[in-house]
Amino acid sequence: MSLRYLVVAIAAQASAQLTGRGFPDCVNGPLSNNTVCDTSAEPLARATALIAAFTLQEKLNNTGSTSPGVPRLGLPAYTWWQEALHGVASSPGVNFSDSGDYSYATSFPQPILMGAAFDDELIRDVATVVSTEARAFNNDQRAGLDFWTPNINPFKDPRWGRGQETPGEDPFHLSSYVHALIDGLQGGYDPKYKRIMATCKHFTGYDMESWNGNLRYQWDAHINSQDLVEYYMPSFQSCARDSNVAAFMCSYNSLNGRPTCADPYLLQTVLREHWGWTEEQQWVTSDCDAVQNIYLPRGYNDTREAAVAQALIAGTDVDCGTYFQEFLPGAYAQGLFDISVLDQALVRQYSGLVRVGYFDGPSVPYRNLTFSDVNTQASQALALKAAEEGIALLKNDGALPMTIGANMTIGLVGDWANATTQMQGNYAGIAPYLHGPYYAANQTGAKVAIANVPGGQGDPTTDNWRKAWTVANQSDQLFYIGGIDNTVELEGNDRVTIAWTGAQLDMISRLAELKPGLVVVQMGAGSLDSSAILNNPNISALLWAGYPGQDGGTAIFNIITGKTAPAGRLPTTMYPANYIAQVPMTDMSLRPSTNNPGRTYQWYDKAVLPFGTGLHYTNFTASVATPTSRYGSANGSTTYSIESLTTGCNETYMDRCPFRTFAVDVTNTGSVCSDYVTLGYLTGSFGPTPYPLKRLVAYTRLHDVQAGSSQTANLVLDLASLSRVADNGDRVLYPGDYALMIDNAPLAMVNFTLTGEAYTLDHWPQPPEPVYQATDYFVGGFGSTYGDEIMVNVTSTML
Numbered sequence: 001m002s003l004r005y006l007v008v009a010i011a012a013q014a015s016a017q018l019t020g021r022g023f024p025d026c027v028n029g030p031l032s033n034n035t036v037c038d039t040s041a042e043p044l045a046r047a048t049a050l051i052a053a054f055t056l057q058e059k060l061n062n063t064g065s066t067s068p069g070v071p072r073l074g075l076p077a078y079t080w081w082q083e084a085l086h087g088v089a090s091s092p093g094v095n096f097s098d099s100g101d102y103s104y105a106t107s108f109p110q111p112i113l114m115g116a117a118f119d120d121e122l123i124r125d126v127a128t129v130v131s132t133e134a135r136a137f138n139n140d141q142r143a144g145l146d147f148w149t150p151n152i153n154p155f156k157d158p159r160w161g162r163g164q165e166t167p168g169e170d171p172f173h174l175s176s177y178v179h180a181l182i183d184g185l186q187g188g189y190d191p192k193y194k195r196i197m198a199t200c201k202h203f204t205g206y207d208m209e210s211w212n213g214n215l216r217y218q219w220d221a222h223i224n225s226q227d228l229v230e231y232y233m234p235s236f237q238s239c240a241r242d243s244n245v246a247a248f249m250c251s252y253n254s255l256n257g258r259p260t261c262a263d264p265y266l267l268q269t270v271l272r273e274h275w276g277w278t279e280e281q282q283w284v285t286s287d288c289d290a291v292q293n294i295y296l297p298r299g300y301n302d303t304r305e306a307a308v309a310q311a312l313i314a315g316t317d318v319d320c321g322t323y324f325q326e327f328l329p330g331a332y333a334q335g336l337f338d339i340s341v342l343d344q345a346l347v348r349q350y351s352g353l354v355r356v357g358y359f360d361g362p363s364v365p366y367r368n369l370t371f372s373d374v375n376t377q378a379s380q381a382l383a384l385k386a387a388e389e390g391i392a393l394l395k396n397d398g399a400l401p402m403t404i405g406a407n408m409t410i411g412l413v414g415d416w417a418n419a420t421t422q423m424q425g426n427y428a429g430i431a432p433y434l435h436g437p438y439y440a441a442n443q444t445g446a447k448v449a450i451a452n453v454p455g456g457q458g459d460p461t462t463d464n465w466r467k468a469w470t471v472a473n474q475s476d477q478l479f480y481i482g483g484i485d486n487t488v489e490l491e492g493n494d495r496v497t498i499a500w501t502g503a504q505l506d507m508i509s510r511l512a513e514l515k516p517g518l519v520v521v522q523m524g525a526g527s528l529d530s531s532a533i534l535n536n537p538n539i540s541a542l543l544w545a546g547y548p549g550q551d552g553g554t555a556i557f558n559i560i561t562g563k564t565a566p567a568g569r570l571p572t573t574m575y576p577a578n579y580i581a582q583v584p585m586t587d588m589s590l591r592p593s594t595n596n597p598g599r600t601y602q603w604y605d606k607a608v609l610p611f612g613t614g615l616h617y618t619n620f621t622a623s624v625a626t627p628t629s630r631y632g633s634a635n636g637s638t639t640y641s642i643e644s645l646t647t648g649c650n651e652t653y654m655d656r657c658p659f660r661t662f663a664v665d666v667t668n669t670g671s672v673c674s675d676y677v678t679l680g681y682l683t684g685s686f687g688p689t690p691y692p693l694k695r696l697v698a699y700t701r702l703h704d705v706q707a708g709s710s711q712t713a714n715l716v717l718d719l720a721s722l723s724r725v726a727d728n729g730d731r732v733l734y735p736g737d738y739a740l741m742i743d744n745a746p747l748a749m750v751n752f753t754l755t756g757e758a759y760t761l762d763h764w765p766q767p768p769e770p771v772y773q774a775t776d777y778f779v780g781g782f783g784s785t786y787g788d789e790i791m792v793n794v795t796s797t798m799l
């Protein structure tokens with residue numbers, strides 16, 4: 001080791017001791033003789049031995065997101081709160097340096113855009129880079145080993161400010177996406193050493209920040225068992241049961257009258273018992289201050305001590321906040337919980353750390369990762385690829401792809417024209433570079449004129465309009481790059497309109513009149529009613545580009561110029577602007593009813609642009625080849641008995657049993673090489689009425705389908721895909737007529753019939769009766785309750 005590195009290492013060691021970071025010393029430290037340091041022992045036994053060495057006070061101290069450790073035992077402090085939504089992110093446990101090494105990390109697109117790629121391999125690759133970079137940060141004592149990602153609440157209501165953090169609205173899509181993601185973050189289902197610990201959040205029924213006086217910290221989601229199992233639970237089941245995620249986060253909202261962090265039905269009966277999530281070794285954290293919120297503002301318990309005891313007993317193991325640390329001592333003194341419950345929570349936390357090798361010294365794989373493994377050329381290419389794969393072409397009159405020559409002047413108008421950090425969205429880290437549209441336009445060699453203005457404010461005499469007009473007049477080709485961003489959709493902030501904001505449509509239509517052939521690029525996650533753009537013959541093309549990350553501008557211009565062919569698909573429904581007047585955010589039901597036109601593509605058919613929309617620069621046809629199956633093969637119309645489907649499967653969970661693999665031959669009949677996302681929807685008359693319009697049951701992305709050639713997409717259907725959810729939450733196979741339909745405007749169709757008696761694949765544990773409190777819904781003004789204890793008097797009514 002050179003002197004310089006020795007000095008740096010000693011300084012880092014000293015700083016680690018000061019901040020309490022670093023690893024326990026299992027060689028010379030006080031724990032060296034404790035079983036926790038015995039690498040041959042089982043993780044559970046190791047964590048149990050560690051906790052047995054704690055005093056009562058030490059146990060009570062280590063219950064919060066900032067845990068002091070036990071200096072007496074040489075156990076360092078540990079911060080549980082790290083974020084990594086689309087790259088290692090700025091958060092309490094992550095420490096970017098001011099310059100040089102560790103001053104940045106790869107910044108991928110927001111999940112909403114990566115979801116639009118419908119490419120699970122891409123997601124696995126992205127997550128592998130994120131976990132690699134997280135480990136490098138950890139090795140330099142700049143981050144812990146658990147990360148509070150992913151956010152997999154389905155993006156059901158187009159107003160939700162946090163929809164950008166999710167892969168979209170469809171529960172099957174989310175489940176499949178998150179399975180690949182956790183695989184990449186953790187390094188497989190049950191590796192000896194996890195790469196990092198992932199955390200599925202927010203469990204569950206959370207998809208509203210602030211609507212009509214209802215705040216996320218206190219509102220109560222009323223969800224029946226059918227909607228819960230069918231829509232709100234699948235992504236979490238995928239996390240717990242099928243992906244073995246290390247951690248869960250309970251949410252701010254209550255569910256059917258019970259704060260989720262104090263609900264044993266959710267945290268014990270469903271999560272740990274029904275889904276078999278390893279009871280002793282995986283942990284639940286609360287959302288930040290959600291434990292406090294049980295008491296204030298909810299008043300769910302009469303005292304703070306009762307609230308913390310109830311959360312702990314229910315199965316919340318870590319409190320993001322300080323309520324456990326402050327009030328568990330009093331609760332214990334009052335005899336409100338048994339010490340074994342606290343022991344169990346601590347064992348769960350620390351066996352999590354055992355499983356990432358926290359106690360195992362430098363022999364642990366990943367300990368040799370350094371800053372040279374961060375933002376490598378391959379990771380940069382992957383960030384670009386992820387953005388390109390997600391971008392969806394929504395309108396094209398043939399103008400795209402277009403040649404942009406050096407002899408041209410191109411004009412960029414709109415408030416995303418020179419985007420930088422805007423491209424990252426929320427829960428971002430520090431990117432190595434931010435190549436926005438203006439940067440990328442300049443790389444084309446053309447002259448670039450720019451008016452970085454936020455819409456037209458409806459008045460053509462304004463300065464913004466003058467700037468835009470000047471640019472338009474100079475341009476051979478004009479682009480409008482706008483939409484929405486974190487100023488209108490964000491955590492804590494749901495949208496109040498799903499029309500284009502800030503009179504952008506007015507400016508777009510005037511610019512299109514001036515410069516026919518205008519290309520519009522729509523940024524942001526949430527639905528925007530683009531009818532006027534779609535119907536305007538002077539607008540040649542509309543691209544949706546979400547939040548595209550560090551190389552977003554390059555991705556946009558690569559698509560525009562045809563360097564990359566677009567194949568992304570909308571992961572959400574784009575609704576008409578008046579949709580939000582038809583259903584309150586607080587209505588959690590999916591099916592249409594008197595005050596609800598139906599939610600998501602499964603139940604609503606008046607979309608401006610449906611889920612799955614995405615045009616290409618070429619044409620595709622598809623046919624379903626002879627399928628392969630345990631039950632023989634057949635094409636066209638076939639009949640199966642339910643009995644034959646359910647016998648002979650050895651899966652632990654019956655719904656995982658395979659039904660058939662449909663081999664879909666996809667042919668590129670046009671002249672441009674392109675990716676193609678094969679979407680498989682199930683439709684038909686079976687199970688409880690009403691029937692969904694259709695339901696995604698399989699997807700796969702084909703890469704580089706050459707012009708004039710074919711590739712095969714294997715769509716695997718299991719019994720869960722065939723099943724419907726009964727009123728009581730049971731997952732059931734029903735007799736009836738089924739059709740598998742390939743793509744939105746179906747390119748191919750296979751019909752089959754199931755006969756016999758309905759068969760229950762999964763008996764849903766019945767919930768306790770809902771407990772609705774008078775203060776479930778608030779009307780009128782309400783100050784923020786986060787982090788303070790001021791209770792504001794409000795009038796309350798049930799909607």
Ligand SMILES: O=[N+]([O-])c1ccc(O[C@@H]2O[C@@H](CO)[C@H](O)[C@H]2O)cc1
Pocket residue numbers: 083148201287288491
């Ligand atoms: O006080 N803060 O700075 C603060 C910041 C974010 C915050 O939100 C919560 O914290 C995140 C923890 O992962 C959850 O996804 C989110 O619901 C809650 C509190």
